Structures are given as C-alpha cells and as structure tokens.
Amino acid sequence: MDDKELNLWRxxxxxxxxARFFAGLEADETVRERVRAKTRDLTQKPxxxxxxxxxxxxxxxxxxxxxxxxxCAALINLTRAPLESAVxxxxxxxxxxxxxxxxxAMAQADIAYEDTAAYDKDAxxxxxxxxxxxxxxxxxxxxxxxxxxxxxxxxxxxAQLRVDNVAEAMRSLEARARELGGYVSGSRQNNQDxxxxxxxxxxxxxxxxxxxxxxxxxxxxVTDKYIYSNDITEQYMDADSRLKSWxxxxxxxxxxxxxxxxxxxxxxxxxxLNEVRREKESLAGQLKxxxxxxxxxxxxxxxxxxxxDVAVTDPWQPVSFSRTLEAAKNAVIKTVSMAWNGFNxxxxxxGYALPVLIILLIAAxxxxxxxxxxxxxxxxxxAAALHPETPAETERPDAGxxx
Amino acid sequence: MDxxxxxxxxxxxxxxxxxxxxxxxxxxxxxxxxxxxMARIWKASGGFAxxxxxxxxxxxxxxxxxxxxxRRRKQTTAPLGEEPALIPDGLNPAxxxxxxxxxxxxxxxxxxxxxxxxxxxxxxxxxxxxTAEVMAVTPQAVDSLLYRAKQNFRRAWEQETASx
Numbered sequence: 001m002d003d004k005e006l007n008l009w010r011x012x013x014x015x016x017x018x019a020r021f022f023a024g025l026e027a028d029e030t031v032r033e034r035v036r037a038k039t040r041d042l043t044q045k046p047x048x049x050x051x052x053x054x055x056x057x058x059x060x061x062x063x064x065x066x067x068x069x070x071x072c073a074a075l076i077n078l079t080r081a082p083l084e085s086a087v088x089x090x091x092x093x094x095x096x097x098x099x100x101x102x103x104x105a106m107a108q109a110d111i112a113y114e115d116t117a118a119y120d121k122d123a124x125x126x127x128x129x130x131x132x133x134x135x136x137x138x139x140x141x142x143x144x145x146x147x148x149x150x151x152x153x154x155x156x157x158x159a160q161l162r163v164d165n166v167a168e169a170m171r172s173l174e175a176r177a178r179e180l181g182g183y184v185s186g187s188r189q190n191n192q193d194x195x196x197x198x199x200x201x202x203x204x205x206x207x208x209x210x211x212x213x214x215x216x217x218x219x220x221x222v223t224d225k226y227i228y229s230n231d232i233t234e235q236y237m238d239a240d241s242r243l244k245s246w247x248x249x250x251x252x253x254x255x256x257x258x259x260x261x262x263x264x265x266x267x268x269x270x271x272x273l274n275e276v277r278r279e280k281e282s283l284a285g286q287l288k289x290x291x292x293x294x295x296x297x298x299x300x301x302x303x304x305x306x307x308x309d310v311a312v313t314d315p316w317q318p319v320s321f322s323r324t325l326e327a328a329k330n331a332v333i334k335t336v337s338m339a340w341n342g343f344n345x346x347x348x349x350x351g352y353a354l355p356v357l358i359i360l361l362i363a364a365x366x367x368x369x370x371x372x373x374x375x376x377x378x379x380x381x382x383a384a385a386l387h388p389e390t391p392a393e394t395e396r397p398d399a400g401x402x403x
Numbered sequence: 404m405d406x407x408x409x410x411x412x413x414x415x416x417x418x419x420x421x422x423x424x425x426x427x428x429x430x431x432x433x434x435x436x437x438x439x440x441m442a443r444i445w446k447a448s449g450g451f452a453x454x455x456x457x458x459x460x461x462x463x464x465x466x467x468x469x470x471x472x473x474r475r476r477k478q479t480t481a482p483l484g485e486e487p488a489l490i491p492d493g494l495n496p497a498x499x500x501x502x503x504x505x506x507x508x509x510x511x512x513x514x515x516x517x518x519x520x521x522x523x524x525x526x527x528x529x530x531x532x533x534t535a536e537v538m539a540v541t542p543q544a545v546d547s548l549l550y551r552a553k554q555n556f557r558r559a560w561e562q563e564t565a566s567x
Binding site for chain 1: 411525
C-alpha cells in the first residue's frame with residue numbers, strides 16, 4: 001500500500017475506519033466450518049455411472065462376437081455380391097413367367113425354383129389343356145393338328161428347362177429342330193463359374209409343334225412351359241381378299257393402259273397402277289409374314305444347368321436319402337470355408353486398420369502427455385500462489401491425480 | 404479430491420470470498436452462496452494458469468457468481484424484505500459503538516463501485532491493476548474511483564461526526 005491514494009486513507013484514519021467496518025463482516029469459526037462442509041458437499045462429484053460393459057462383464061464378449069460375425073458377414077457378402085448379382089440376373093430372366101420372383105442366395109434359389117417347377121410345369125400343361133378344350137369347343141385356340149385347315153392360328157411355346165449340360169442340350173435341341181424341318185433363329189449361351197445359362201429361339205414346322213412341345217422333357221426337367229396361340233384367321237382372310245381385289249384392280253388398269261390413246265391417259269393410268277401396286281405389295285408382305293408364322297411355330301427355350309461342384313446346395317433340405325451324406329459333406333465344407341473366409345476377412349481388416357490405429361495411438365499418447373503437462377503447470381501455479389516462497393515444483397507431486 | 408490442497412485453498416480464500424458475499428447478499432443466503440462460490444473456485448482451480456494472483460482470480464469468480472445469483476433471483480419473485488443488503492444488518496455486537504454506527508452509515512451512503520474499490524484496494528490488498536481486472540475497468544478508472552471514494556467517505560464521515 002504505497003500508492004499516493006492509499007496514503008491519503010492512512011493519514012486521516014479513514015483507512016483504519018474502513019478496516020473496522022470490514023472486520024465486522026468476518027465469519028466466526030463456526031460459520032467458516034459450516035461453509036467448509038457445505039463446500040465439500042458441493043464439490044463431491046456424484047459417482048459416475050459405471051459403463052454397461054463393466055456392469056455386465058459377459059456383455060463385452062457378446063458384443064465382440066457380434067461385431068466379428070457382422071464383419072465376417074459383410075466381407076463374405078462383399079466377395080459374393082458380384083456372383084450373386086449375375087445369378088440373380090439369370091434367374092430374373094428365367095423368372096419372367098413368375099417362377100422365382102426374388103432369388104436369394106444360390107443355394108436357396110435352387111431349391112425354391114425346384115419347388116415351383118412342378119407347379120409351373122403342371123400349370124403350363126393345364127393351360128395347354130385348357131386351350132385344347134377351348135379349341136375343341138369351337139372358340140379360341142386349338143392345337144395345330146386339331147384345327148380346321150381354314151383356321152389361321154399362330155402357336156408359340158415359351159419354356160424353361162433345367163438340364164445337366166447346357167451346351168449339349170442346346171446342340172441336341174438345334175439338331176432336333178432341323179430334323180423336323182425347322183431352323184434356329186437365335187441362340188445365346190452364358191457360362192459363369194457356378195452357373196450356366198442358354199437361350200434358344202427355334203422355329204419348328206407347325207405340324208410338328210405339339211409333338212416337339214411334348215418331347216421337351218427328353219432334354220431335362222421342364223420347370224416352366226407356356227403355349228399360347230393367336231388366331232389371325234379373320235385378319236388373314238380379310239387381307240387375302242383385299243389382295244385379290246387389288247389384283248383384279250391391277251388387271252383392269254393394265255387393260256385400260258393397253259387401250260389408252262393419249263399420253264395424258266397413259267400417265268393417269270400409270271399413277272393409279274402405282275398406287276394399286278403399293279397396296280398390293282404391302283398386303284402381300286403381311287400375308288407372307290403370317291404364312292411364315294403359320295408354317296413355322298416359334299419355340300423360345302431357356303436352359304439352365306445346375307452347379308456341378310456342389311450338387312446339394314441346401315444341406316437342410318436334402319432331396320433324397322442317397323444325397324444326405326453328400327449334403328452333410330457340403331455343409332461341412334461350407335461352414336469351414338465360411339469360417340476361414342471370415343478369419344481371413346478379419347486379418348485383412350486389421351491390416352487396413354493398423355496404420356490408422358497406430359496414428360490414433362500416437363495422437364492419444366501425445367494428447368495425454370500434453371494434458372498432463374498442462375495440468376501439472378496449473379497445479380504448480382496454484383501451489384506457487386498459495387506458497388510464494390516455496391519452489392513450485394515441490395508443491396504438489398500428485399497434481400494430475402485429483403480434482 | 405485432494406483434501407490437503409482443498410484445505411489450503413479454502414483457508415486462503417474463504418475470508419475474502421465471504422466478505423465479498425456478506426456485503427452483497429442477504430444474510431440468510433450468505434453461507435449457501437459462499438459455499439457455492441468456493442465450490443466453483445475449487446472446481447475451476449484446475450484451470451488456474453497463474454496469470455494473476457490467486458485472490459484476484461478467486462474474486463473474479465466470486466463476482467461472477469454473485470452476478471449470476473442476482474440474475475437467477477430476478478427470474479423468481481424476490482421475497483419482501485430481502486433486497487440486496489450492501490450494508491448488512493447484524494454486525495458484530497462488539498462493534499455497536501457510536502463510531503461503528505457512523506462508519507456503517509458512511510458506507511451505506513457510498514455507491515457500490517466505490518465500496519468495492521475500497522474493499523479490493525484497502526482490505527484485500529489488491530493492486531490497481533488487479534482491482535481493475537476484478538471490476539472489469541481500467542487501472543486509471545480504479546485510481547479515479549478510489550480518489551472519489553476517499554472524498555465521499557471523508558465528507559460523509561465529517562457529516563456523521565458533526566451530527567453526533
């Protein structure tokens with residue numbers, strides 16, 4: 001208190017009076033201790049809630065196992081996704097008739113498809129049967145053999161077959177079509193690691209259509225068969241009669257043309273002739289197209305081949321007792337393979353994560369050291385403020401442990 | 404909690420903190436508010452960097468706490484008869500001599516910032532710079548305030564003693 005202003009207070013005793021006033025505000029020992037107790041109460045930190053994994057020690061193992069399984073599953077899915085996608089597409093194409101709408105893993109899809117096959121096959125035949133009945137009753141479509149000659153009906157067959165060997169089956173079907181007097185209008189074959197798929201567009205003589213449709217089972221299991229017909233009798237007759245009419249018209253114009261005397265007459269008749277010929281050619285083309293369709297029925301086949309490496313894909317549903325052992329063997333192979341893939345996935349994941357983990361660890365250590373230094377400095381500052389005469393370093397060796 | 408360090412900090416800071424609060428908070432709540440302020444100081448002690456003296460730093464926290472106390476009180480209805488007691492009743496009975504009553508009346512007539520500057524500079528022994536830090540003004544303003552406080556105190560004191 002060596003300031004000029006403070007000296008003023010001292011000189012006339014006002015400083016001492018002010019001190020007396022503030023001395024009257026001092027707390028006695030009882031108050032001091034009471035407030036100390038209250039302060040202690042307020043500074044007691046409420047016990048931090050124990051983490052769940054400490055309350056339930058087993059929970060950490062469960063969580064770790066769940067994470068491991070999830071990682072493995074994710075890795076397996078990642079590696080299998082492209083393959084399954086390809087297979088799904090194949091199924092999607094085949095399932096146009098509604099056989100397998102949502103292909104799952106290949107194993108399940110196989111079985112599911114097999115289950116629906118019987119239904120679809122029956123359904124196909126039922127539809128075919130219905131058509132026969134309807135045809136016999138005089139309305140709608142009938143089979144080519146039963147249709148009256150005058151009827152113009154186009155038959156089409158869409159079928160799906162599961163065969164042992166797609167390539168061989170395709171070759172055989174093509175040969176059969178040629179043997180019957182037909183031809184191959186389109187063919188596609190797709191070979192995947194676990195899947196083979198073929199698509200065949202055949203044209204067989206209408207007279208052989210029914211026999212060919214009935215013989216499909218020779219090449220494999222018919223999983224879907226759909227025969228449909230389009231009766232174009234009326235349109236065909238109409239076009240045919242119009243063609244004849246235009247033909248007659250052309251003949252008359254030709255007569256007029258021969259009898260024409262002036263150039264103007266000849267030009268006029270020639271224009272009319274051109275118009276008639278255009279109409280005639282259009283109708284002739286349409287009739288030719290129909291004739292082709294009527295002569296050669298369309299057969300669209302989709303062939304799939306089962307996996308050869310794992311014949312029984314769903315071990316829980318062995319198709320027969322003779323294949324139960326095979327299913328069990330495949331189940332063991334699958335489980336071992338899945339576990340091994342999962343382990344590999346975890347190792348690879350650790351490999352990816354290791355650099356990041358090392359960086360995080362170093363950062364955590366640096367941060368911890370920095371925080372400790374900062375805290376120690378602060379505590380030393382408090383200690384120095386409390387005891388200015390004592391070196392700060394010796395004040396509180398356990399600075400980082402409390403508060 | 405480090406009991407030893409807590410005890411040291413409490414013993415050093417309690418008188419100043421209690422005085423500050425006793426002068427500004429109704430008597431019934433002085434102890435609670437002091438305990439809250441001391442707890443706040445203890446919890447903040449980890450962040451004490453030694454840039455100012457411990458007392459300056461603690462009084463800044465205390466001043467902030469009292470300001471918050473009144474902010475909280477404003478939000479609720481203040482009970483009648485419990486208005487801020489800058490000059491509290493119930494002084495030490497030993498002080499109830501005529502001089503003490505006169506001093507009390509003198510302080511009651513001073514503006515709050517002049518009482519504060521007397522408290523910090525004369526009683527707590529803070530420098531002008533430290534007082535300025537606590538009061539959030541400049542050191543020059545502190546000197547000026549102290550000078551005016553002295554003039555007002557002297558004038559009021561002379562009036563009090565003349566009337567006696």
